[in-house]
Amino acid sequence: MLRFCLRVVPFAMMATTAAWAETPVKVGVLADMSGLYSDIGGQGAVDAVRMAIEDFKPAANGLKVDIISADTQNKPDIATGLARKWFDTEGVDVLVDLPTSAISLAVGSLVKEKNKVALYTASASSDLSGKACTPNTVHWTYDTWALSHGTGAAITKNGGKSWFFLVADYAFGQALERDASGVVKANGGTVLGSVRHPLDTKDFSSFILQAQASKAQIIGLANGGGDTVNSIKTAAEFGLLQGGQKLAGMLLFISDIHTLGLKSAQGLLLTTAFYWDYDEKTRAFGERFAARNGGKYPSMTQAGAYSATLAYLAAVKATGSAKDGAAVVKAMRDAGPINDPLFGETTIRVDGRAVHRMLLVEVKKPEESKKPFDYYKVVATIPPAEAFRPLNEGGCPLVK
Structure with a gap:
């Protein structure tokens, strides 16, 4: 009986250690769920983030990833209040989407203060990687400079x-x-x-x-x-x-x-x-997305939510923790050119700008x-x- 117990105890310890080894990550999608930007972000942005999490295979990479979402109503005060609550009581590590520049500019300072991460995938002002840049933020997808040029x-x-x-x-x-x-x-x-x-x-x-x-x-x-x-x-x-x-x-x-x-x-x-029909990889993503979204194909901001989340999770894996937001963003930059399936070769500069083709x-x-x-x-x-x-x-x- 004693010999049996000696065999079981190490196995139990190993199982417990494996569970402890999973790095917890909580993703918060702050999007427009009901207003004029809901078609370009909304529930589609949440689904895109879920797809990124699924494709990253968290368990196989030592992560345990949860997701939470809410409607900003396109109001900076509501978005900032939600972000603060999520950081203080919900354990959220990273924000994704952020549907207007006013919201992103308001939330950015809070993200820096709390040493979290914001992935701006749906807001456009080039000031987000200009005078309003921070070590904790990444501006993905597009901006007003790129659009106008x-x-x-x-x-x-x-x-x-x-x-x-x-x-x-x-x-x-x-x-x-x-x-x-x-x-x-x-x-x-x-x-x-x-x-x-x-x-x-x-x-x-x-x-x-x-x-x-x-x-x-x-x-x-x-x-x-x-x-x-x-x-x-x-x-x-x-x-x-x-x-x-x-x-x-x-x-x-x-x-x-x-x-x-x-x-x-x-x-x-x-x-x-x-554009979902640009090449084989974008088509594969677009068709998977449409199958989950009633036949609607992804907008560029929904694609951005997917790609930015993938890059973020890879950086968390590299650093071993999601708790130091600035360190995770640095790891995203240090990763060098990312061979992103939707945006092609992508690099993240010190100003937080994700640079890729347009x-x-x-x-x-x-x-x-x-x-x-x-x-x-x-x-x-x-x-x-x-x-x-x-x-x-x-x-x-x-x-x-």
């Missing part, structure tokens, strides 16, 4: 020299107008003016009338989500295109094209970080689309070195 430069070089901007009146829209105006002027164009509208505007009539009255060749839409869709619909109702003016969607998502339909959206040029695409005509969500023709692949702002130009205090 992709779309703005292409249109201006092709003859769209006079611009008027329709601007969402918060941090994202203001940053996009600033960056796009700089690109237009640098390429020989002029900015005739702009008008700002509140977030989640329902009636764009007065704003479109001001854009028409400007006589600008190009009306730049420095807004996103439902605001962009409503802007385009109102412009069609007022005959803006028939009057000779053109629209430039500075931030458009595949879900916006789906809502508008190809008949209304055909011919639009836009810059995106991800795509300049044109929306297909209805007769060119052969399958669901077959919406884009890739006009150009912008290499990583050209896709994002040079490191020394952003004003990030971490850049020496």
